Amino acid sequence: MPSSSPASRAAWTMLLVLISGFALSQAFRTAAGIMAPPLQQAFGLTPQQLGLFAGAFHFAFGALQLFMGMGIDVYGVRRTVLAVFPLAIVGALVTASADSYAVLLLGQALTGIGCAPAFLVCTVFIARSFPAGRYASINGAALGIGSVGLLLTGTPLAWVIEAWGWRSGYVALASCAALAWLAILLLVREELPATAGGRPDVLGALRGYGELFRLPHTLGIIGLAVFTYASFISLRGLWLGPVLIDRYGFSLVETGNVAIAVSVLGMVGPPLFGRLDPGDRTRRRWIIGFTIACAVIFALMALRVPAAVEVGLSLAIGIVSGYMVMQYADVRAAYPSHMTGRAMAVFTMAMFLGVALMQWLTGLAASAATVLGVETYTAVFGAIAGFLLLGTALYRFLPGPRAVSAETAQSTP
Known part of the structure; x- marks a missing residue:
């Protein structure tokens, strides 16, 4: 629970305002699913074009993470998100006014760029x-609260589309994003952390990425990050529906009900595991253990188990995947404060590019x-289990944060 001191109340207020931007990012990220049928009807899109439309957001989002981390370290949380987030509003309006497929892609790319700092600013x-x-615990709570955006692109967005059309859906999302931006402008204040060498300039921040990758534990952290979040999204966003429909004969409505349940558990998991975080001394062992547990669950899903068991295993992934919030705490503890923004940026970039990589590889x-x-889903879920074990091996056997020297921790970017 938040402290009752004025400083703590102010910090929580500003964090909740920043989370509103993250919630809109979650909504934009998942809007393509509910938008797909009307877009296909309006533009005659093929499944491949729909896939590229949905992927344009994630590629733009992931590719910009390094620059967002640099911006946060140089200019701060508030100025970075205020400068970039308006592109999400512009992108949504461009998409709403699109008269061709190329304009649809442009709108998605602009929205992805605009949302790129949305969660990164919260973590920093x-x-x-x-x-x-x-x-x-606080980062887990932020993930859980921000995931409300996933629910916005369910029934509420569907109702807007049915009542006024798909273009109105994007206008509604743009309006919500504009309100979030205004709240950040009015309510968020920030004092940049003091460092021995002062704030880095742009070139210094760019050189800082070289410093980051020279640290021996960075590769292990990235190696695991590529596969963990991607495993959950590959299930929830790609393979859950097909396996339930093709393997067990579920209807679309029944599949949707399971998907909602997995999403709700995905919202509960991060704050739960955030509160269970054991601290720096044993956190890495917990991360390894839960990653292996997820691999085992996916391996069981690869078998032709009864439908109820498959659903139960999917729900288990929804809740157990909440342990991934500990990876953020691991990154926070593994780097000196002047590198926090860039370290979180590299970590976030690895997660989202990992989503694209795993979806391609499972395909x-x-x-x-x-x-x-x-059998198709035996191969798919078996592959996900194998990727999780590969990430675990990289994380476990490559050098850990103890390799960071005091001299490195005190260096300037």
Whole structure:
């Protein structure tokens, strides 16, 4: 629970305002699912074009993470999000007014760029404004609260589309984003952390990425980040529906009900595991253990188990995946304060580019399964389990943060 001191109340107020931007980012990220049928009807889009339309957001979002981290370290949380988030509003309006597929892609790309700092600013603000020992629990709460945006693109957005059309859906999202931007402008204040060498300039921040990758534990952290969040999104956003419909004969409504349940558990998991965070001394062992547990669950899903068991395993992934919030705390503890923004940016970039990579690789696994005579979802979920074990091995056997020297921790970017 937040402290009752005025400083703590102010910090929580500003964090909740920043989370409103993250919630809109979550909504924009998942809007393509509910928008797909009307867009396909309006523009005659093929499934491949719909996939590229949805992916344009994630590629733009992931590719800009390094620059967002640099901006946060140089200019601060408030100025970075105020400068960039308006592109999300512009992108949504461009999409709403689109008269061609190319304009649809442009709108999605602009929205992805605009949303690029949305959660990153929350993680850095928490690191700078709250005690280090509470980082995991507060960050978990932020993830859970911000995931309300996933629910906005369910029934509420569908109702808007049915009543006024898909263009009105994007106008509604743009309006909400504008309100979030205005709230950040009016309510968020920030004092940049003091460092021994002063704030870095742009070139210094760019050189700081070289410093980041020279630290021996960075590769292990990235190696795991590529596969963990991607495993959850690959299930929830790509394979959950097909496996329930193709393997078990579920209807679309029944599949949607399971998807909602998985999403709700995905919202509950991060704050739960944030409160359970064991601290710096044993956190890495917990992360390894829960990643292996997720791999085991996916391995069981690869088997042709009864439908109720498959649903139960999917729900288990929804809740257990909340442990991934501990990875943010691991990053927070692994780098000196002047590198926090860039470290979080690299971590976030790895997660979202990992989503694209895993979805592509599991698609290849599904295609290969057809040729080899293996059941499609046995190959898909078996591949996800293998990727999680690979990430675990990289995280476990590559150097850990203890390799960071005091001299490195005190260096300037």
